Amino acid sequence: MNTTFKKIAASTVLLGGLFTLGAAHAAPDQDLKGKTVVLVHGAFADGSSWEKVVPLLEARGLHVVAVQNPLTSLADDAAAAQRTIDAQTGPVVLVGHSWGGAVISQAGNDDKVKALVYVAAFAPDSGTSVNDLIKDKPAPAWAPELRKDSGNFLTLSDKGIAEDFAQDLTPAQQHLVAATQGPWSAGAINEKVTDAAWHHKRSYFVIADKDRMIDPRLQVAMAGQINATVTHANASHVVMLSQPKVVADAIIAAARNAE
Incomplete structure (x- = not known):
C-alpha cells in the first residue's frame, strides 16, 4: 500500500468516525419520543419568536x-392554545414566554399537559391578572414606547424593541x-386567570437576568x-432568541419528567 493511499484510507476512517460521533450526539433521546412541546x-411577538428553539x-x-396567539384576550389566547393541545397525542409540555405565561396558566389544566415552562414570563395566580402583578411597581422605562392603534391594540416602538425588549440581539x-x-x-392585561395550572402541574422557569x-x-x-x-440566563426578555440552547435545555428537562 503506497503512502498516498494510506493517507486517504486513514482520512476516510477518521471522517467516518467523526460522522458516527456526530450522528450519535444528534440522535433523538428515546425518553423524549412521543412527547409534544407546545410553545406559546x-x-x-408571534410564533416565529421560537424559531431558534424549535430545531433544538x-x-x-x-x-x-x-x-399563533391572536393576542386579543386571555380567553382567546387560551382557546388557541387549547385547540393546539387538543390536536396532540401523548404527554404535552406547555411553554409560555412573557404574556404567554398567563396563557399557559389558564390553558395548562388539560389532562394532556404534564409540565409547564415559563420563559421570562408572567405566572399569575388564580383570580389574578398581569396588571395585578405589576400595578404597584414603578412604571418601566419602556412604557413611553408603547403605541396604541385605533382598535386599542398596543405595539412597541423600534426604540423600545432595541433598548428594552431585545437589547442583546443584533440591529x-x-x-x-x-x-x-x-x-x-x-x-388583556386586566383579565384574570381562573384556575392557575401551576397549582396542579410541575413547573419550570427560565429567568432572564437582563x-x-x-x-x-x-x-x-x-x-x-x-x-x-429555575434556570438563569444572562439575557434580555427575548432569551429564546438570544440564548436558545438555555431555553431548549430547560424544556428538554421538563419533557424528560413529563409522564
Whole structure:
C-alpha cells in the first residue's frame, strides 16, 4: 500500500468516525419520543419568536408546535392554545414566554399537559391578572414606547424593541422583531386567570437576568411562588432568541419528567 493511499484510507476512517460521533450526539433521546412541546408566544411577538428553539427540540426527538396567539384576550389566547393541545397525542409540555405565561396558566389544566415552562414570563395566580402583578411597581422605562392603534391594540416602538425588549440581539434581528411583532389588546392585561395550572402541574422557569420588560426580581418571586425548577440566563426578555440552547435545555428537562 503506497503512502498516498494510506493517507486517504486513514482520512476516510477518521471522517467516518467523526460522522458516527456526530450522528450519535444528534440522535433523538428515546425518553423524549412521543412527547409534544407546545410553545406559546408573548405580547409584541408571534410564533416565529421560537424559531431558534424549535430545531433544538426536534433534534432530540420531540414533536413541537408553536401556537399563533391572536393576542386579543386571555380567553382567546387560551382557546388557541387549547385547540393546539387538543390536536396532540401523548404527554404535552406547555411553554409560555412573557404574556404567554398567563396563557399557559389558564390553558395548562388539560389532562394532556404534564409540565409547564415559563420563559421570562408572567405566572399569575388564580383570580389574578398581569396588571395585578405589576400595578404597584414603578412604571418601566419602556412604557413611553408603547403605541396604541385605533382598535386599542398596543405595539412597541423600534426604540423600545432595541433598548428594552431585545437589547442583546443584533440591529438586524431587532429590526425583524419590530417588523413582525403582534399587536396586543390593551384590555388583556386586566383579565384574570381562573384556575392557575401551576397549582396542579410541575413547573419550570427560565429567568432572564437582563430583562427590561419583566423585572428579573419579579420573575424570581413568581418562580418561588410556583415552586418552579429555575434556570438563569444572562439575557434580555427575548432569551429564546438570544440564548436558545438555555431555553431548549430547560424544556428538554421538563419533557424528560413529563409522564
